[in-house]
Amino acid sequence: MTSPSSSSSDTDAPASVPAKVKKEALGWMEWIRGWLYLAYEMLFQRIMASHLQNPLPLPPLDDVTCVITGSTSGIGRETARQMAQAGAHVVMAVRNTKAAHELIRKWQDEWSGMGLPLNIEVMELDLLSLESVVKFSEAWNARLGPLHVLINNAGIFSIGEPQKFSKDGYEEHMQVNHLAPALLSVLLLPSLIRGSPSRIVNVNSIMHQVGFVDTEDMNVTSGKRKFTSLVGYSSSKLAQVMFSSILHKKLPAEAGISVICVSPGIVQTNVARDLPKIVQTGYRLIPYFIFNAEEGSRSSLFAATDPQIPEYCELLKTDEWPVSAFISQDCRPTNPSEEAHNLETSYRVWEKTLQMVGLPSDAVEKLLEGEDISCKFGAQQHQD
Template identity: 55%
Template sequence: MAPKLGWADWASAWLHITAETLLQRVYTYHLPHKLSLPVLTGSTCIITGATSGIGLETAKQLAEAGAHVVLACRNINAAQTLVHEWKNQREQDSAPLNVEVMELNLLSLSSVRAFAAAWEARKEPLHVLINNAGIFSMSAPQKFSEDELEEHMQVNYVAPALLTLLLLPSLSRGSPARVVNVNSDMQWFGVLDPDDLNLTCGKRKYSSVAAYSGSKLAQIYFSSLLECKLRSGSGIHVICVNPGIVKTNVIRTLPKVVQAIYNFIGCFSLSSLEGARSVLFCATDPQVVQYADALKAKGWPVCSYYSSICKPNDTSKHAQNMNLALRLWEKTAEIIGLSTEDIEKLLPIC
């Protein structure tokens, strides 16, 4: 039987998201406009979707803090232009930025494998992986990737999951290390059937909202199980973060009526700079590791989940369904072509 939301679930989701949207500026008033970061010299960070929005601000600030930042992007020309601009903006007496661009197309699992293979060939440590890239094609018809996966599910969940697993050896070399998955409050609306990830079997009708929210719920399931599988001694933690309602270019793809609503909500929205705060916090602050260790010690099955105020927050109750999470894990392994033994080999040995 396919999972579904009851009326109480819908009401709870709407109440939660409405409150978060209208009050997020109140909730975040105490935060500085730009987060202060520690010196990150010697740290390596890979970030997807870094040519615009939250990803751009996150990557730039990590680089300015001294980290070696790898922009994993589909449009490498745009990324290289961006890096050139950043370097030109640096004051002459400032340390040069250590930023590079590598090609990664999340709509192609072969591209993900090629990226991971190229990175692993270096045998270098990786300290932070930020799965930031995502799509929400609200006004577009249902589309499928070359891997025959619904595009929201592939870009927002399946491809980042594969990337994370393949980079575990590098993260182990960089231990203590973190995987930061940029999530969304839309996970509260998420309903997931592991046997119908493409929303084509007729159990649930496709809509961009259903596809997007389902992909974000899937991300939490995967993150939680991977966090559980990573032994305490591995030094690797998986964190999900909701950066809040942020002004992005997605509005250009929306219907006129939705654009009007979005413009109204824009009064309460955060800028990309403000949205990047919680992502950067999860990527760098020692409190995040302490909290993750505490959750693991208590046996809590869900991974750390942070909000735009840089503090832990609750997930939806559906995100706490570990039986469904396990079914999704098994289905994901089948889709990406990794057996249980393959995944076990990628997990660090403590």
Template identity: 35%
Template sequence: MVSSYVIYAAVPISVVVAVGLIRKWRSRSWAKCSSNTCLRGKTFLITGANSGIGLETAKALVKRKARVIFACRNIEKAKQAIAGIRKEQPIGGELIPMQLDLASFDSIQNFVGVVKAGFNKIDVLINNAGVSIPLKEDLKTKEGFEIHVGVNHLGHFYLTYLLLDLLKRASPSRVVVVSSTLHERGKLDFSDLNLRGAIEEAKKGKADRHNAGYCNSKLMNAYFARGLSAKLKSSGVDVNACCPGFCYTNLFRYFVRWYHYILMAPIALFFMRSAKQGSETVVYCATDYRIEGHTGKFYRDCAEYNSKYPFTKEEETKLWSISEEMIKARKPVKN
């Protein structure tokens, strides 16, 4: 009886150990940022720093003594995140919560006004915040833009533009744009950047397995990094995009149902990174001294990544021009 009990108990334990070893083996290919340079006196601004990859990035920077501005839509969650970090790291860089809603140009302008009143320079801007919402929900920003275009692209486009003087003042400085290799699935239709056609199809029940809104916005992020790096050439401000990898965060919470946790368990165990593992490339792009002066690149696993997307200067220029026009012509939508 005893031996049978031992055998039955040993089987699940062996499975858990085997899964753990396989995951550890898999994670060996996921790079880690090796730079531990002290960042005392440096000011980092992270959008969406209260959770997921943004939070883990903030933790890594605070550990290196940096001052970190938590630019978050929900200021209470930002304060809670900061309190959590302080419990883990009582000694470290300064943590500053500030309210920013990237779905509102007024909020962006107000935020930048407060930043400029309190800081004379920004060493690194990390455009991390993002949304991924089913197209059938047809959500829009305050100005009426499709939510992925408005938050993931235009919000960061406008924020970066308004902070350029503080970034130039901190030269050598950096802008890190958190994109995704899902940008390779993007397809820009300049006659319908707000995806009205795809949204109507989604409302009729047509499946949008890869979320065209999200993929397109990540492509816009990549183009934005390329375009901005060209415009800031010789300014001392490096601009790079990066992909954190396939991470287990709450970004795709609107798509997940209870049964997905069961179906995706093997994928999560073997292929999905934790938020901390995903933050490594972001931290690398923001801090590693070896890539200073490198600009207009795309990074994944702490190394330059060659995208499969056929980038063109024509598309880059057109997207930049239309983005400027969309911001200038904004008209807040009354709720």
């Protein structure tokens, strides 16, 4: 693997800019560049990924245990099916457990006679409830077994709908796409350490290129920005990249845990209604260029199984690269957005995220030392 191409960074502010000036939004050039990048990816993603086989060939995964969120539809469904067929023990962490069980029956029937029965199980997880995330993590960690791969796949993009909040009080895009996966990743660290070398794979989006995170207004309620589903979605995906970058830095090499963000590319979906007219036109006129779910799952599968990933992540850490590993839809290393390189904001996102999900600021350090931590959203906290 080669390092991603160089990108300008906001980590070293010019001397003429006061250190305390707080960025309020993306600059026009950053915003335009982000949308041009998205248009370029839609037009050329199939060409850039033409070297990939479909489905992506996987190595034997008989000794791998993998938790996949949102695995009853789309990219997550394909990821779960293919990893199970490669021999992995797959845990479908989903809200709709009935749909997951029906899928497993279908997959087992299709696989009958082709090998051992697929090793898949279902556990309930509702990312719109941080208490559910805590319950899931406690149940899994109580097994005292290894976890080799966590794929934070589940996400929402509530097109054209008014702003909604979870019962925890957080904007739904921010909670489902960032806060809940962040909490899950931290709480499952004991199992990931037991599974070392292990991986956390965050299914991100090229839409993070037009995202901006205001850590003082994560819910987008202050009025400084008008909320749209596009603002909610892109901001949550950028926050995920920023959080991943700091988690990547805080995990020492001896922990053996790699943190990777991936872009599945532009996959067949209903999100187009909230995108600019030129992108909507592209969705209607050139469906050939849009990936199906199987094609969209390749970057997740690559990040979860490629043997060079741990070495690549460690190389980035050694080089003090400001962001975590980011794998593009063509299964090659790439750079996240310029804003994602802003380490100062990334550390603020880290601190604010831990505060919002109810974890102590030293949660990762304590878990790495084998200590227990408590979360304010844990069930035991509601018994007082």
